[in-house]
Amino acid sequence: MDVFLQQLVNGLSLGSIYALLALGYTMVYGIIKLINFAHGDIYMIGAFWGYYIINTYHVDFFVALVSAMVVTAILGMVIEFLAYRPLRKAPRITALITAIGVSYFLENGMSLLFGANTRDFPQIITHKTLTFMGIEISNIQVLILCTSIFLMIVLQIIVKKTKMGIAMRAVAIDPDAAELMGINSNHVISFTFGLGSALAGAAGVLIGLYYNSIDPMMGMVPGIKAFVAAVVGGIGSIPGAAIGGFVIGTLETLIQAVGLSAYKDAAVYIVLILILIVLPTGLLGKSAKEKV
Amino acid sequence: MKNLKIRGVWLVLMIAGFYLINFLVGAGVIDSFIENMIVTIGINIILAVGLNLIIGYAGQFSLGHAGFMAIGAYTTAIIVAKLPTTIGFYVSIFAGIAIAVLFALIIGIPTLRLRGDYLAIATMGAAEIIRVIINNLKITNGAAGMFNIPNLASWPTVYILVCVTTIIIVNFSRSRAGRALQAIRDDEIAAESVGITPLKWKLAAFVLGTATASVAGSLHAVYIQTITPGDFGIMSSVSLLIIVVMGGVGSYTGTVVAAVILGVLDTALQSLGALRMLIYAVILILIMMFKPSGLLGHYELSFTKIWDKISSRSNKINPKGEQS
Structure with a gap:
């Protein structure tokens, strides 16, 4: 039982990273129906920003986190403006290929500029282990969980309570009707990209602290896993993405704990396919009625 | 009579292409480096034409093509290790097709009910499951992969198989099946209402695409x-998708053109390292921005149309004859 709880705690820390990434995927998909393949690379840029600002200016964790969020938010908006906005009316598969192109661009641009080698993330928070009812929790895990949950609550407030949040939901439901109500959908989409990218940047800094190593290709696999998490939770649904992230993270850790770590990716995809077959729109997704 | 002539033109073109490459190899213009490029392009054409059938004609967004390629590659590697002859190779091709078809049915029957991006994500997951299984089996030698596979095919085999698979897929697309698929692609409910069973035809296209x-x-x-399991990851499926979209979804001519352009580009930029992928990314984004429907859009090279144009010009009338 202790082992199970221990792994659950580990799974929740990893899951909260996936959840932060999945939120970005789900918001962008909800609003412009684009699988933003470059999202995982924004998370990588967040981690690299944290690495450089901590090593160069010796700032503390919170400055690194907040500045990484600002930088990735701007980056997300710039990418949206340059690469996706011209394709708003193009076939969706074209936008998808462009997103893949942006992803290649960021990965290889970073490899070219800073080298493809793996580097150690500066450990600005001294590692402590707390023992609680026989379960070991490191202070970094607590930090990751608290930061992610805090960010998710802030996001929920932004989406539910602010004017921009209402506009976001309106554009997601019906862009044309939203425009008629005086909402500038370009601003809203740009804001959505900024918000999602900021969360990815935060996740990048947190994963740097947790795993202690970063490289330009680090965003690819977590990006795909986070997208899977968003689909499992019901794409377009914000609570769904959070739940999906925790489910995928916990599942992965538990599979690893029972000694099947070679099959952990397969397990994630099997759960994905099973959920899609049983609940084609994910756990919390709304199913649209088919109209003839 | 006209159809026969048009088929004749294609046949002559294929044979001429074969002898052209043969002559250039003999004359030493094509060295082993370029031959390698030609074979890679050929393999990519087979893959991308099959994927274009699934995406362009059936309208089913599959992101798992590399998984089925892995099945063929590993089946051949295992059989040829025991039976290192040309006959062994041909046996292994059919064995690979049989296994790939089996997997396509297992994966396709539940997932082809999904739509759009959900199908893409499910097929991507399925291909990853195939890769993880290969990565952990003893018979496939795990993550290290299989090496020293006897060299049983050179460019003529690839050339002939490119022609054969392309003819099969193009004819399939222009048969009753292809028309049913286009109807399903354009409006599934309308297609169903005129008696087309969507799942049956989608599955047929999926199975044929994966077999190739x-x-x-x-x-x-x-x-x-x-071969290693890493060769058949998500990124290889994505690069096939890029060929299809870049050439124009639904245009087989475009697929071939895009495969050739990307193959040549890839070889030409080989010495640039990380810069190569950067240039590739920029070209990709620019093409998508300025030509969102792909290089050739829906254009299809058709000698029937050319024939009609020539004959209408000589007759000074415009016979709206049969078009293919």
């Missing part, structure tokens, strides 16, 4: 002679 992917995998195994 398996053939390409077999060729890859015996030509490259080393």
